[in-house]
Amino acid sequence: MAGSTDVVIGGVDTHGRTHQVAAIDSAGRVLGGAEFEASCRGYRELLAWLRDHGPIASVGVEGTGSYGAGLCRHLLAEGVTVIEVDRPDRRIRRAKGKSDPIDAECAARAVLAGTASATPKDRRGVVESIRMLRIARSGAVKARTAAVNALRATVVTAPEPVRLALGMLAPAKLVAACRALRPDRARLHDPVHGARLALRTLARRIEALDLEIRELDGALARLVRAAAPATLALAGIGVDHAGQLLVSAGQNPERLRSEAAFARLCGAAPIPASSGQTSRHRLSRGGDRQANRALHMAVVVRLRRCPRTRAYVERRTAEGLSKPEIMRCLKRYLAREVYHALQADLLAIEGVDAI
Numbered sequence: 001m002a003g004s005t006d007v008v009i010g011g012v013d014t015h016g017r018t019h020q021v022a023a024i025d026s027a028g029r030v031l032g033g034a035e036f037e038a039s040c041r042g043y044r045e046l047l048a049w050l051r052d053h054g055p056i057a058s059v060g061v062e063g064t065g066s067y068g069a070g071l072c073r074h075l076l077a078e079g080v081t082v083i084e085v086d087r088p089d090r091r092i093r094r095a096k097g098k099s100d101p102i103d104a105e106c107a108a109r110a111v112l113a114g115t116a117s118a119t120p121k122d123r124r125g126v127v128e129s130i131r132m133l134r135i136a137r138s139g140a141v142k143a144r145t146a147a148v149n150a151l152r153a154t155v156v157t158a159p160e161p162v163r164l165a166l167g168m169l170a171p172a173k174l175v176a177a178c179r180a181l182r183p184d185r186a187r188l189h190d191p192v193h194g195a196r197l198a199l200r201t202l203a204r205r206i207e208a209l210d211l212e213i214r215e216l217d218g219a220l221a222r223l224v225r226a227a228a229p230a231t232l233a234l235a236g237i238g239v240d241h242a243g244q245l246l247v248s249a250g251q252n253p254e255r256l257r258s259e260a261a262f263a264r265l266c267g268a269a270p271i272p273a274s275s276g277q278t279s280r281h282r283l284s285r286g287g288d289r290q291a292n293r294a295l296h297m298a299v300v301v302r303l304r305r306c307p308r309t310r311a312y313v314e315r316r317t318a319e320g321l322s323k324p325e326i327m328r329c330l331k332r333y334l335a336r337e338v339y340h341a342l343q344a345d346l347l348a349i350e351g352v353d354a355i
Contacts, residue, residue, distance in 0.1 A: 010050045010059035011085070011108025013100045014038070014068035020100035021046050023053045024108045033101045038067065043074040060085040060111035062103065064120035072120050083111045084118040121250030126227050126349060130220065131247045137216040144209040151178065151202040158195040166199070178203035227349055230341040235306055236298035237338070245338055246345075248291035253346040259339035267292040268331040281328075292331075295338070299330045 006025045013020040019038055023031040031053045036042040050056050058081040064072045075082050085107040096102050110116035121127075148171070155166050155174070166177055181203075183196035224243045225232060231242045248265065249256055256262045263269040267287025273280050302309040309330065316326045 006054055007057040008050055008054045009057050009108050009112050011104045011106065011111065012046070012059060012061045012068065012071065013103035013107060014061060014063045014066075014071065015100070016067055018042075019046060019068070019071060020104045021050065022101060022104035022108050023050055024105070024112060025054070026057070026112070028109065028112060030105060033104060035100070038070065040070075040074070043071050046071070047075065047078060047080070056080055058083050058111055060107040060116050061120070062087055062107055069123055073123055076122065076124075082120050083116050084120040085110050085116040119252065119255045121255065122252040125251045126223055127246050127249075127251035130223050130227065130243050133216055133220050133223070134243055134247060137213060137220065140209050140212045140216065144206060144213065147202055147205045147209065151175070151199060151206065154195065154198055154202065158199070159192045161192055162195045162199070175203045175206050179207065228342070228345045230344045231338060234298075234334075234337055234341055236301035236334075241294040241298055244290050244294040245342060248288045248294075249342050249346070251346060251349060253343050256339060256343065259336045262339040262342075263332055263335040265291065266295055266331075266335055268295055268328075268335040270328060270332065295331045295334050296327070299327060299334055302330070302334075 006027075008023050008025060008031065011022045011024070015038065017038055018035050019042065020033065020035050022033045025031060034046075034049055036046040036049070050059070059075055060083045061068045061072055061075070062085050063069075064082070064084045072082050087103065096106070107116070123131075151174070155163060155178075157163075158166070166174060169177055178199040181196040181200045183193040183200065184190075185193075185197070187193045188197060220243055221239050224239045224246065228242045228246055231237055231245060232239070237245075245266075249262070256265075260269065264284070265287055267284045267289065269284055269287075270281035271284050273282040299309075303313065312330070313326055316329065317323075321329075
């Protein structure tokens with residue numbers, strides 16, 4: 001097929017060590033398939049193989065946020081249009097079966113048919129750094145919670161001399177007291193000294209995780225304040241909320257085609273639930289649930305501190321709306337505000353990166 005004038009549409013089924021690629025033309029004819037290593041060399045060879053079949057129109061890639069992230073970065077850097085593709089649905093798999101070549105071909109056909117049209121997130125800037133730091137912080141917070149729970153459980157079941165000395169202390173003082181315990185290592189067969197060593201170890205772990213969380217909080221605060229000043233200026237939006245909304249949106253502002261699309265991404269778009277003479281909407285259960293949580297918590301803050309929001313709630317309550325329905329409306333309104341603020345922030349980031 002070398003030298004063909006027809007455009008080529010690629011589809012890639014990504015895995016940890018290898019990527020399976022398929023090529024089809026604009027009429028849906030299969031031009032070939034191949035497997036390449038998931039490495040810089042493999043990415044170059046994959047792109048060269050696709051170009052051997054003709055000019056590339058676009059490439060559909062599964063897992064652009066996981067196994068396909070490296071390939072997506074390489075293709076975007078080479079000026080190739082990348083489309084994010086969901087894995088084939090069960091109906092297609094029942095009809096065609098399951099294999100890597102079949103999945104790669106299905107990815108290409110999804111792009112050709114237009115059923116896959118999402119732009120993958122650009123993972124080459126500050127928003128990607130924020131995403132990775134948030135992952136590290138989330139893991140540290142979960143580990144600290146587990147360590148605190150283990151510390152409390154150990155105190156509850158410890159021998160009486162240990163439990164009576166520690167059982168009534170507040171959390172911060174309990175960690176400090178456990179950190180100061182001095183077990184006799186020669187007598188660890190005694191449960192008293194075994195409990196003291198266990199508690200001191202857990203207290204040290206909690207202190208180390210506290211330091212780790214503070215370091216990550218400082219780094220995230222600096223990055224988010226620099227990347228999203230317009231979003232942070234909105235009432236009820238803090239550093240944590242703005243960081244999550246940046247990560248959910250992605251650094252490339254063209255992904256957010258409209259404020260309605262952003263609301264749908266955040267699970268804040270109302271879903272029609274009408275039947276017969278009843279006309280109503282319900283809360284969406286889809287979308288990015290972490291972004292939805294950020295909007296929800298911002299609305300909770302506004303309900304406590306924003307007079308305009310409180311007046312809106314009183315008016316809508318008088319009209320007969322329930323609290324969940326009012327929250328749904330407030331989240332939708334907030335999504336509109338956040339969308340315009342994020343667009344301004346992301347366009348500013350693009351301008352800085354272009355200089």
